Amino acid sequence: MTITPRLVAKYRIPGVWHALYGEGRFDRSGPHPRLMLKDPDSMRVYELGEDLELLGAFPRPAPHGSSVEDWVAPDLSFVVFQDETSYTAVDRDGNRLWQQPFGAWSTSRWGHVGFAMAGPYRETQILLRLPSDAPGKSLFVTLDSAGNELARNVLPCGGAERYVGLTWGPEGYLTGVYAYGGGARRTHYQASLACGHIVLGKRTTASAEQPALRGRFPLSTNPSGTGEMSVDERGQDVRWHRLPSLEVAAVLRLSDFPPAGTGDCSVHDRLWISFRGGYVDADTALVTLHNAYDEARVLRFGEDIWEEHSHWLADPATGALHGRIDYPMRDVEAVLLLGDGTWVTTERDILYRWSAPDGER
Structure with a gap:
């Protein structure tokens, strides 16, 4: 039996084919999905509603330079670009707001940036992973949006050979810390943020370590x-x-x-x-x-x-x-679920957004 999908929207976006192959990512936390798409000169942010809206284009610190990862601030006021030696925050006009070098240790593989919305006025705080001199431990530095250091956090997990990341709940609240890689088992902690300091709670077991998912x-x-x-x-x-x-x-x-x-x-x-x-x-x-x-x-x-x-x-x-x-076109390969009852596929510079027809959902 074949199912004809319903075409929800069609967006023409230069370079969008790369979005499903590692050169872009989707943010599904808001009322409409957002697409963050890399190109050689900038990071572009689109909102995928009934129509396509370009929310911002952030010039790279070094045009045509390589970046390992890019992170967009929740309020879309700046992007943190990570290269082999540092993190650099850049606003929409290409102005460098601040730069944080890695020092002697390259975090190109293990870097991580998180954004917290703190205080009664929901100010943006930035948490950067930096090199730690302590074996088996990880350092996160908390900055305000101007790049001023607010706190330093040394966490009892990770180390130089492991990836360490942060998980966030609704409205930008820190909920957890996790680490994996380097031959060690995946580690999860419940966590919260207080005045820029990461407070670890109970250690939990990752679902991937459960026998049912072995x-x-x-x-x-x-x-x-x-x-x-x-x-x-x-x-x-x-x-x-x-x-x-x-x-x-x-x-x-x-x-x-x-x-x-x-x-x-x-x-x-x-x-x-x-x-x-x-x-x-x-x-x-x-x-x-x-x-x-x-x-x-x-x-x-x-x-x-x-x-x-x-x-x-x-x-x-x-x-x-x-x-x-x-599908009306042949050999549709990559697909990504948006979590709202729709999924996307690409064909050259076109992003197609689909849903299941009535009676099949």
Whole structure:
């Protein structure tokens, strides 16, 4: 069975194809999704409503220079650009507001920036990860929007070889600290922010460390926070779990799809379930099938190719397939769920926003 998706909006954005391939990211926290898109000279921020609106374009500190990561302030007044040696805050006019060097240690791989909204007037505070001289510990410095240091926080997790990040709740409140990498297990702490100081609470266990998710890749959590979707690391099945127990509520196996080369799987030869998918809304999930990588063709002809892909809608409560999404264009590959009942795909400089038709959600 095929499903014709409903086209919600169509946005023409130069370079948007890269948005789904690591050169951009989506912010889904506001009433409308936002797209932060890198280009060689600037960071552009768009709002994806009925129409496309460019909210700001922030010039890079060094035009055509490389950046490891970029972070946009919640009020869109500035962007923090991270390169190999420092963090630099730049406003819409390209003015440098402040710069924070890393010193001797390069944080190009492990840098992190967080924004807190503090005080009765909701002032922006910036938390930067910086090098720590203490083994196994991480340093975060809190600045005000002018770059003045407010506090220093040495956290008992992370270290030079681990990624350390912050999690945020509604209205910009710090809720947690996590660290992973370097061969150690993932570490989670509950956390809060008081006068610029990170206050750690109870240490918690990451869901990825639970036996129910061993050998699996978590895809997304449903809008109500009561369920989680995961895929087998070998691409053999999708499972929907109840939270917080992670009890399996439903399973969709590769064998539940039509055989490769037949019916709605006619574009596939050796199919597997990819890690691109998740909840469309509370009652609908999207699952992506890929073909196996054609190593023989690469070896014989030197062509680096992927074959076609297909997207499917399924019921998270039962694991039942609704059907394959039949797009008006062929070979739609990358897909990203926006968490509001819509998802996006790209074709050259066009971003398409889709939803499931009535009766399929």
